[in-house]
Amino acid sequence: MYGLAERLFPICRSITGNGFRQSLEIISEIVPEIQIYEVPSGTEAFDWTVPKEWNIRGGWIKNLRGETIIDFNDCNLHVLGYSVPVHQTISREELLEHVYTQPEQPDWIPYVTSYYKERWGFCMSENQKLSLTDSEYEIMIDSSLEEGHLTYGELILPGETEDEIFFSTYLCHPSMANNELSGPCVQTELIKYLKALSHRRYTYRFVFIPETIGSITYLSRNLEMLQQHVKAGFVLSCVGDNRTYSMVSTKYADTLTDRVLENVLKFHYPDYIRYSFMKRASDERQYGSAGVDLPVCAFCRSKYHEYPEYHTSADNMDLISPEGLQGAYDVMVKVINALENNYFYQMLCKCEPQLGKRGLYPTVSQKGTKGDARYMQDFIAYADGRNDLIEISNIIDIPVDRLIPIKDQLLENHLLAIK
Amino acid sequence: MYGLAERLFPICRSITGNGFRQSLEIISEIVPEIQIYEVPSGTEAFDWTVPKEWNIRGGWIKNLRGETIIDFNDCNLHVLGYSVPVHQTISREELLEHVYTQPEQPDWIPYVTSYYKERWGFCMSENQKLSLTDSEYEIMIDSSLEEGHLTYGELILPGETEDEIFFSTYLCHPSMANNELSGPCVQTELIKYLKALSHRRYTYRFVFIPETIGSITYLSRNLEMLQQHVKAGFVLSCVGDNRTYSMVSTKYADTLTDRVLENVLKFHYPDYIRYSFMKRASDERQYGSAGVDLPVCAFCRSKYHEYPEYHTSADNMDLISPEGLQGAYDVMVKVINALENNYFYQMLCKCEPQLGKRGLYPTVSQKGTKGDARYMQDFIAYADGRNDLIEISNIIDIPVDRLIPIKDQLLENHLLAIK
Amino acid sequence: MYGLAERLFPICRSITGNGFRQSLEIISEIVPEIQIYEVPSGTEAFDWTVPKEWNIRGGWIKNLRGETIIDFNDCNLHVLGYSVPVHQTISREELLEHVYTQPEQPDWIPYVTSYYKERWGFCMSENQKLSLTDSEYEIMIDSSLEEGHLTYGELILPGETEDEIFFSTYLCHPSMANNELSGPCVQTELIKYLKALSHRRYTYRFVFIPETIGSITYLSRNLEMLQQHVKAGFVLSCVGDNRTYSMVSTKYADTLTDRVLENVLKFHYPDYIRYSFMKRASDERQYGSAGVDLPVCAFCRSKYHEYPEYHTSADNMDLISPEGLQGAYDVMVKVINALENNYFYQMLCKCEPQLGKRGLYPTVSQKGTKGDARYMQDFIAYADGRNDLIEISNIIDIPVDRLIPIKDQLLENHLLAIK
Secondary structure: OHHHHHHHOOOOOOOOOHHHHHHHHHHHHHOOOOEEEEEEOOOEEOOEEOOOEEEEEEEEEEEOOOOEEEEOOOOHHHEOEOEOOEEEEEEHHHHHOOEEOOOOOOOOOEOOEOOOOOEOOEEOOHHHHHOOOOOEEEEEEEEEEEOOEEEEEEEEEOOOOOOEEEEEEEOOOOOOHHHHHHHHHHHHHHHHHHHHOOOOOOEEEEEEEOOOHHHHHHHHHHHHHHHHHEEEEEEEOOOOOOOOOEEEOOOOOOOHHHHHHHHHHHHHOOOOEEEOHHHOOOOHHHHOOOOOOOOEEEEEOOOOOOOOOOOEOOOOOOOOOHHHHHHHHHHHHHHHHHHHOOOEEEEOOOOOOOOHHHOOOOOOEOOOOOOOHHHHHHHHHHOEEEEEHHHHHHHHOOOHHHHHHHHHHHHHOOOEEEO | OHHHHHHHOOOOOOOOOHHHHHHHHHHHHHOOOOEEEEEEOOOEEOOEEOOOEEEEEEEEEEEOOOOEEEEOOOOHHHEOEOEOOEEEEEEHHHHHOOEEOOOOOOOOOEOOEOOOOOEOOEEOOHHHHHOOOOOEEEEEEEEEEEOOEEEEEEEEEOOOOOOEEEEEEEOOOOOOHHHHHHHHHHHHHHHHHHHHOOOOOOEEEEEEEOOOHHHHHHHHHHHHHHHHHEEEEEEEOOOOOOOOOEEEOOOOOOOHHHHHHHHHHHHHOOOOEEEOHHHOOOOHHHHOOOOOOOOEEEEEOOOOOOOOOOOEOOOOOOOOOHHHHHHHHHHHHHHHHHHHOOOEEEEOOOOOOOOHHHOOOOOOEOOOOOOOHHHHHHHHHHOEEEEEHHHHHHHHOOOHHHHHHHHHHHHHOOOEEEO | OHHHHHHHOOOOOOOOOHHHHHHHHHHHHHOOOOEEEEEEOOOEEOOEEOOOEEEEEEEEEEEOOOOEEEEOOOOHHHEOEOEOOEEEEEEHHHHHOOEEOOOOOOOOOEOOEOOOOOEOOEEOOHHHHHOOOOOEEEEEEEEEEEOOEEEEEEEEEOOOOOOEEEEEEEOOOOOOHHHHHHHHHHHHHHHHHHHHOOOOOOEEEEEEEOOOHHHHHHHHHHHHHHHHHEEEEEEEOOOOOOOOOEEEOOOOOOOHHHHHHHHHHHHHOOOOEEEOHHHOOOOHHHHOOOOOOOOEEEEEOOOOOOOOOOOEOOOOOOOOOHHHHHHHHHHHHHHHHHHHOOOEEEEOOOOOOOOHHHOOOOOOEOOOOOOOHHHHHHHHHHOEEEEEHHHHHHHHOOOHHHHHHHHHHHHHOOOEEEO
């Protein structure tokens, strides 16, 4: 996963344009089943309109001695996202009106955009801004903002049923690592994992979209189908650093998605952080909006907005790690396995079965000798048709992945049925 | 409000009689729409009977040298409420059997009554009692206890619907300030506020009654109508000091009244005290009794029974203040506005609307720049038809009065509807 | 109760056999209505089979000098429960493979059984084991394991209705006091108490069974009837020491049994311990198993598994006491009285009744004079047909046994009805 991130990092992406297309093509080399869609500028999507397509080739500020102050080729965050083209010599004062910095993080270049109002601008560190002492500068942005397309990718892995598990990640930020590439890289690896499964209960749907306008556009074309089929969904965002685990609950924190993710995280990493829906800021905003109401949580390591490097040049390849990506991947694999096995179970015999005669229980009864047989007894007690596997796990406080072999043994012994 | 309290303070009121009538007439000068009702003694009211009417002109204890020890004219708490007339010379021992004090508060005269058993008695401070060292005293109570009437006032301000908000306060205590006059004064001011409104969604009903027997009598005549129409109700009692805010919950703490009052108080004064229904002692007892079950909370500043001056001569005009009364009034105005705006709201567009194009959202996206736009987004998320305004306020933790302009903006932009 | 325990203590009981029968006969002398049932070995009971009957006459280990090391006659825990007969001279090494100790409690003999696999063995203290230094020993167990019967006792006291309260205790352990005899002794005393009642609302069913296989066998013969009639049930186990009180909740902790036992215990002994169903280990395991789902809690003083002497020779007559047994008995009597009076109550008058005219309320009103009249007022408020007596007790925080005379007074005054 880290290797893919390294390959994608240098590309300047935005919500539309060739950077997005190029990134998606690289991912398609790994999972060629991705279907790529192009939606024309001007297309209406609920209350929104697909914007013009933005492409950028370069941009710089030079002093009048011809010395480069900042250059897009050094760091593609230097140009305000969706800047219109400009080339002129202007006074320092006028330039400063178009300069964006993050003063409280004076060494880092902030990531700033202006998608829905035409502007031009430069982003730089506060310290770079303080060094702008000449009276005039030459500035250039070689970009285009024209009718074009919004691009997104979609991949569907059919399962035994039409019930779907939905994964969404975005691919619209320029060179940032955790808040951009970690999501697509983990999602790509999950696709590989699911493709390799011999049997899938659920159909799995994955989208690679631009944030906000992408999810709105996707929803405007697929809402009814998603509302009918999606049983759980996840926005993968900022899943590459190795500091913590976190999730953003759905609006009422009561869906299967909340339940499975809380369950896996509490056993995997008990100190995980559960943010309320009030802390949403990625595509779960749209998936959980009034009238859409899909059961979608965001899953993060360090959550967007909550770590210092967020939306700056410090969100670079040093911030993420193979271990960080792997940790997020492992959680999602546990989530998938929990969902695949999450049935309501019903014991077939009344009273406890005699586990001893099947070799599932010690035959000498002395205090302190029961050990793991206890887990099976507790599973049996709550396998009364009222609880799904996640609920049983919560009640008896044993991880789902330790209960899966137990229910398999009981199914094999014809003591248990799926209800 | 304080001025009205000053005017009413000297009058000796009881659950029946001319003091009550005189007080109600003074209030009628301010809000002449009050309808005054006279209910004859002996009238049955559920399990109770309207008692005889009590009037008092004077009362004193003198020593045999003609020196006045205590005099009703100095403080009308000196005569036991509902005392029968008496005039005789009696021994110290016999007198002491008719003397009521509050020994743990030795400087204050307690307020004591005997409505339902005929007695005579004097109330005095414990220190005054200790000074009664003569062997005989002359005592006089010039009162009458005769067939008459129970008096109460009612005022109805019609609204757009027959659904009612109910306010109840009592006017039956002699010269006490917080636990008597604060309630009628705040209620009178609220009537003025509501009369001045150009539009009222709810019909507002106000009663000025004697405590307990008054609410029972009122309920016995209006129960079915109240049960049909009252959506929320408040007993205003002890709303004049400036020390805290408090409320008494309904029996199951689950009505609209509980919800709106808790919501307003937690934002207005987070340290407010919520007493359970077990701490009820004013007319909410009757409104919430089995078989009546009206959604009525008591609202107080320092709650009756809970402040030291309660039911003593120390509950005087120094205990209440213009600021204290104003604070209670302000809470009730917020409550009324929350109720008037408390609809279920439903967004009309799917996904978040594009607020930026309507000037409701910043057009540059940089971390830390959203500010108050966040409140609108959170309101929008929960305006899904499942929550009324109070519930949205509770979930997103923003006061209702900050949400009202937000929902008005959305209504104006045709993005929102009342469900 | 302690005397009965003393009489039963020396008998060597097991899940089948003459020790069980002899113990049951002694109890029958006190409550002769007990019906005794004999179930043949080999009888199927759900997933289980009634085992062979085990009887034992003696057992010992001697060194080759003829000196007795341990002897069944000194302590019947010395022989592994359900040991097959054996008599031979064997090496120390071979003997040690058949010796059971509790090393962390080196002075106590553990209680160990092997019901469902044929073995022989000796139990001794760790210190005794360490003293086995000879190279050979003569060992003897004079037992029989043959087709026979499983014995249990059942006693039914009919009530006004067919709704049942169920009590279950086990009688299958050899000489242990708290974890064996306390339950049957308290249960026998409760039968005497209930027989003496002039009126019983509920039918009471008591069983004296061997643990696990006994409850499974009993359920296999009576399940449908029990599911139809049992409204609350209790396993009495370890109810003889005087250290604490505890209970094991049902699977979802939501039955009448949970409610009444929690209610009584919180007032009787607020520090009582409530164990979740995950801590079950006696017959409540079967009564609460999937498909059986009877509302049965375990009631204990110090709970099995949780006190150090559990399942060792230290669980002797010094561990239990008359006070300990009495405390458990008192709780169960309170539970029975709460259940017998646990109706939904409904006030017959609207508003509070006038308690004063019936002598139920003070006629002088002064702060601090209401006292216990408050309890009646609070009962009245919640006697609105929505709450049973236990719920009212919980809400107003007054023990049920203080509410019973209050509701009786109100019933007598025709102010209250059973709904």
